[in-house]
Amino acid sequence: MIFSGVPWAVLVPACPFAAAAVLAMVPSWRAGAWINFLACGLCFLLAASLPFQVGIRSDWVLVDRLSAHMALLTAFVAMTTAWFSLTYIRGEIARRRLDRRKLRLYHAMYQAFLGGMLLALLSNNLGVAWVGMETATIAAVLVVGLARTPSSIEASWKFFLICGVGIALALFGTIMLYLAATPAVGAGLAAMSWTRITAAAARCDGRVLNLSFVFLLLGYGTKAGLAPLHSWMPDAHAEGPTPVSAVLAGSILNVALVLILRLRHVLSGNAEAIDPGKPILALGLLSVLFAAFSLWHRRDVKRFFAFSSIEQSGLAAFAFGLGGPGAIFAGVLHMTLHTLAKAAIFQCVGRAAQLRGGQRFSDIGGLVGTDRLLGLTLAAGIVAVAGLPPFGLFASEFLISVETLRHSVWLALPLGIGLVVGGWALMMRLQTLCLGPPGPDVRGGTLPAVQLVPIWLHLAIVLVLGLAMPAAVADWLRALAAGLS
């Protein structure tokens, strides 16, 4: 079935896994870096064909608008980040944080991480999606602990234990979801397929669905970085190599959120089950508020932006909790734009940290003074993530706020507080990071402009989607949201 019907869609996750196997055997890090980039490019090209294959739903493969959209986004960010990584790792070797042997592991795990995420996105089978998440987690843990400093080991161990428990809970939830679906679709593979379960949601066992919902929400919520299950994220982002932070920041959160969104769709189709929106909304709101206030006390730049990711992930979860085509449209748009903008920021921060030799605010402060181009690019990225015009996140946050007001004024109040407090913290940090005077003992140095091209590409997409979203993209997202509500 796999081989006859849907060759291309299967190749999308297969390509990174094959590349991981090749990279594990290539001793030269220069060759490895190029193979990594080319494999990501190939994977992106393959993923670019996914929107034209929408409608494939076998027992194993699912290409609907949501999975095609997210897989394309993930592959794109992985490609530009691999491009960024080409020159970034040279700097890391100079700083002696990485060596040849570690880079081999790094490149292989980068691909395995990407493959795991694409597998989770494109699989129609709950068990395979779980395996994809597991693979991505293990690969990410290995990369985060790569520097082998005490703090990076601590971060990766914490990441591993917390996310390990998370995915263990998700597996229990998966088993329960199968049990809930068997009365409706019968035993066997069908009861593990998203599309079959969704179609027969009304006839599933509502009480068992509730039980599975709790476990899956907690399990995948851990991976989505939702408070109070977020505590692995700041450490993992701060300690991991920057390219991985950039991919982690957006993509793995998205994959987890996509699975939660699908689960929500299943539960909302069942009259007996609880309303799935409220718990998702509550976790999302809690994350937004918690992260917005946490942003104020940070000294480490990557840690700071990790908290910002928790906030944005919470905001997307909040939108999914609200439900309805408008909110899901806004949530998916927000997820997409945030991934692009946050990857751009992490790439800037990685460059800046290499130039200045540290990743604290005191190390990087006053970037415009020493490297005008990099400083202004970072400033643009921060403006985008803060949700200010002209960037696209303004539009998505505005849409989410409007949907919230339509729902209830009392929900809009705490959400508004969270957004304002978080955005304010970002603007304050924009001052110190980019515009303020550089510290007295700061090393100078500028970056060749060509290294900023992938970052500009990301910001340009965010800008265009904010100012003038092409009608085709809007229609695509609208149809995507309509299919899920």
Place this chain on the structure above:
Amino acid sequence: MLAPQGFGTFAYDFSHLLGGAALVLSFTLLYQRRLAAVIHIYALQACVVGAAAAWQGFAQNAPHLYVTALIAFGAKGVLIPVALHRIVRRLDIRRQIEPALGIFPTMILGVGLVGLAIAVVLPSTRHVQAQTLAREDLALALSVVLLGMLAMITRRNALLQVVGFLSLENGLMLAAVGIEGMPLVVELSVAVLVLVAFVVFGVFFFRIRERFDSLDVRRLDPISEERR
């Protein structure tokens, strides 16, 4: 398939005996202080889960479950405990571990969690009639999962946390094999084994002797002060 299922039929009672044995071993993990004994208990629990898988394979007439059973016996019952013993010797970890929480409160919490698991699972699976075999087994499995998490929380030593995690995975396997006709059980048990093996490998790879500061709330503050 042994057709009538319910209290009094052998298939039913024996699968609960095995599930109950796994649960009792989980309780033993909670209070045991000697590291070697903890590893032995884990090995025993893995074997019980393996036996449960084999029994379900027989009762459900599902031969693929024998593979799961074999994995549980061979990898979790023998290889992983041997690796853990080696880690204890090589990394020279202290053999006696004081739990973070006293034994009495831990046990009370454990009993509470088992009560919670039963209160949650049994009423909500009331309508799952086709699979009476699964219902109580699921409650037992959830109890093992929750006790594994409790063991991770109440121990301050990295290796004991790992054992808690491994025991949690045993609970997951117990749940998966108890559900009739569940596909991909073998594949999932292999995937879980990879995860489990990686945790054990992680202890060795990162040379983790003691519990990490970051997981110990009392020692968390000064470090995050400095780094945040």
